[in-house]
Amino acid sequence: MKLKLLFTPFLLAAACLQSQAQSFNNFPVTTQKPPLHGKHWMGITGKPLAATAGAMIFSKGGNAIDASCAMLAATCTMWDVLSWGGETQALIYNPKTKKVIAINAMGVAPTGATPEFYKGKGMKYPPEYGPLAATTPGTPGGLMTMLAEYGTMSLKEVLAPAMQMAEGYPIEGQTANAIERDKVEIKKWPYSSKVFLPHLGQKREAPDAGEMFVQKDLLATLQKLVDTEQQTLKKGKTRKEAIYAAYDRFYKGDIAKEIARGTQEQGGLITEQDLANWKVKIEEPLMTTYKGIEVYKMQQWTQGPVMLQALNMLENFDLKGMGYNSSRYVHTLYQIMNLAFADRDFYYGDPAFAPEEPMKGLLSKEYAKERIKLIDLEKNDANVMPGDPYPFEGKKNPYLDQIKTWGNFHASTNRNENGPSEQFMKEFTAGTTSVEAADEEGWVVSITPSGGWVPACIAGNTGVGLSQRMQSFVLDAKENPFNVVEPGKRPRVTLTPSLAMKDGKPFLSFAKQAGDEQDQLLLQFFLNIVEFGMTVQESTEAPSFKTLQMYGSFGEHEKIPGGLILNQAMPDWTRKELSQKSYKLSYQHRTSGPINAIYFDWQHGTFWGGSSNHGEDYGFGW
Template identity: 80%
Template sequence: MKQSLTLSWLLAVAFFAHSQSFNNLPVNTQKPPLHGRHWMAITGKPLAATAGAMIFTKGGNAVDASCAMLAATCTMWDVLSWGGETQALIYNPKTKKVIAINALGVAPTGATPEFFKGKGMKYPPEYGPLAAVTPGTPGGLMVMLAEFGTMSLKEVLAPAMQMAEGYPIEAQTANSIERGKEQIKQWKYSTKVFLPHLGEKREAPNAGEIFVQKDLLETLKKLVEAEQEALKKGKNRKEAIYAAYDRFYKGDIAKEFARGCQEQGGLITEQDLANWKVKIEEPLMTTYKGIEVYKLQQWTQGPAMLQTLNILENFDLKSMGYNSTRYIHTLYQAMNLAFADRDFYYGDPAFPPDEPIKGLLSKEYAKERAKLINPDRNDPNAKPGDPYPFEGKTNPYLTLLEKWGTAHLHKPTSQNPLDENFLEEFAAGTTSVEAADKEGWVVSITPSGGWVPACIAGNTGIGMSQRMQSFVLDEKENPFNVVAPGKRPRVTLTPSMALKDGKPFLSFAKQAGDEQDQLLIQFFLNMVEFNMTVQEACEAPSFKTYQMYSSFGKHEKAVGSLTLNSEMPAWIRKELSRMGYKITYQDRTSGPINAIYFDWENGSFWGGSSNHGEDYGIGW
């Protein structure tokens, strides 16, 4: 089977290079596509997809189901937990508009550049209580459910609560806990939850062992109790859910969360929790060949995908051929330019200075950026541009731009061009949630934060976020993303949605830190330019660039580094090497991407999920 697939992809690459079309090419995907007429539920864990299916079968809509999947993935510590952050796009069939959900936490009281520099840090830490912004996922889930769902919090949390009572933990998470156990032992509340075999050779749970989370279960019970008590007092469904929201952020749960955080050296206060609010926002949008593509605002990296698509509209990608040398080079260069802008100009729009997002997303600015692409060589010095003139303003940061981009370069060796720590920081994982129903609701979520090894806040059972590390401490790196109390960091998390002819066309997202938008672009182009099915597009070999600053750890970048699929033909490898690329290889470079395609001709959904990890779904 493996030899057959290898031959299939080699033939596919050769075919694209010559015929420049994916039409009529038979490709045997490793996972079959999902099909459904009534609903579709896809996420990072099979058990969590089942949770979504359970809600659908009880009559819930796509928002209800996506909230159940989100709750389940958080309970499974699928490289995220309840104390992390949630970012979502929702298509509302009643208004025929896409809505953005901003449930990212903020830096707590006392989180200033001077505080972290005083501790000898170049950036906020990667792990522990000082890495935490306020928890966003509980609020995000409850706001989505209250505003756009149909079911009660009790119904939607039921699968997650059953799992908190005990579920058979999978090997991936169990082994991750074992690998991180020395760090986990620094925090007593984490030790209590994660290491049931303390003192034995293996202290983490074994694969298949029933993993019990009593404290988390009590926290979830408190949320349901608050909702049910409000209903008994005559409150409606929406008001009752907000009563649970208030208990989390202003009641006894908040009190214990703040106490547990501060006991372990963190900064989050009860007032920080009470002041934080979920934001329902307008998403950003651009068009690519008439297709509307939606992303969250510039507090995420999402607009970089929109910028890249604007640049790529100036090239005939289809004529280059799928994954040809010219195609890979053009995408790589376009992404470098967009991500350089991301690294310097993106930040929380609620805080000054105002990001020049209008200029960054203008088609005219993209044309000027496209002119910078050298067709024959990689540009190792790609820098942010000047979008201010494209919105009628003067750039106040020209002096900073002149000196930008010389720090934090990853220093590869001939034996190890990309070391393990760099790759781990660059592609820090999360998950994604995709859901759609026959009424027209569509949901795309990229939640994250509080991954293993997580510091649990007191007796809440909730792992705290690690998102503080995405801030910078020096405006020379990014004047829009300097840490400040109450401010959201610029994050990598970036759900996606596309509309065609005024109707949903694609809902798609992926995990893995700074990799997200660069692989989502390739997935999108696989379908739009090369006519792949959604499953083919999810599995198709992608390439990766590291010529942008990592949003994690040491915030390094690796100039000219390019990861190709190991099945890439030798002649393309040689051509790219001559163009100045430092090439590494991976067997699977497809994601994991999760996606739903809307087949309006047949009135059905197609679901796709990469052949990379446990992601998959269920349709009906």
């Protein structure tokens, strides 16, 4: 019996608690997917078909930027789990400058989007679906900016796979069935019905799995972009100028005009001026070190700094000595994540708008040491509060009185004896995808694009599904004074690509989908490799756990104090020890992903790709 227990999925790490080199040389057979290997390039994303688009571009001589843009375009066209009107955020390692830069292609709240407007409609938050949930489209601008600034190929070449798919591709069952499930919502919007429901009036109105799914309006929109680029090239302009001409057509030309018209016709707020005023930002990412490894995240308009705060706190503990997924390890990480998430829920927001977020203090190593003094090693703190980072940047906190009354907004009743309700988990893990790419020249890309997932409201005759990211704003400054909705402002989103550097070279590129789960599972993925010596594939599949104690970023913004999701393979004694620490336990069969990642094996000069056994994500390498 003891031998059998050693090889349960939960304890696969027992085979991996060895040096990284030993793990590479003795790859165990316990992973459900084989690792990906490559010497020249690697591309991974949410669907094999979309990864094929990246492979096509690599095979034609494109670099990792070109390939990642092709994969992004393909995932948008497949509605996995986003569309062309959503948002894109990326971290890019530039081998020429030896720097990591951030692409902020998050849309903004449109004209008229104020707390008073939404409250006047009886809403606690902006809605989950429909035109009033839409920020301005960001993904087209993000894709074209990345391609223009760092790619090598034309927009025509990079969009070719997506355009072929828009002409018609065999839709996958996961997406087709999602359309059928959400068809009541889809029917509220005429342009969405036209695209998603080819069998209106029949018992099944969505496409069947494997049916050719055609998107004529989207194809016409993409063709307009390519036509503008090619016409500009014929005038003697550069590749970059031609791509930006296509960019201008989307945001200032006839495409923008139809997006605004179609959105307003269906009750939305987006104006032509909103689209014309919006711009992609190329930013400095935030960074901390963990045992000498540099970990990069997007700025505080994402939840990315949560992982950096957690690493600062965890650096003060002997995690390896605790043992992988022991009750002590789970409890320690849970408490630290909750401290970081409480700070996220109160202090994070768009840095382009006042008030200024105290990020210097929040990311201070000394602040981290102060925060961990609050941890009770014997039980969960269900009432964890935001901290006071201001003294750690030489300032006085103007919100101390407000924090005293913070924390009891929406403790969820969405829980039954079997754990969180289906509705709670749907909101908590709202869809996204990820794109990871690397090449032998040294370019590395990590993207977490999202928005415009099924059931999306499509903007007029463009084929462009609108984002639903407005719901991540709050309407009351008492909840978060930094993330109150305002025209032109970016919401604080869950989207969080990740890059790690070691000894001045890329170490890991990693990201995942699923809303508020993202940084807590990415944190565990990172620790699996750094602390427990797992390979990248082992780490993507290794059982993780999830805290439900932070406020959700979607829907009703609820939380479950003490809510802890464990892997079903967790042994009885660990379950018992955690239940004695005041946790509300529930279980899932798979808890690790979907995570996509690339590990850089400098000893052999190769790439290792990992993609968890938690979805259809996968990739290719060469």
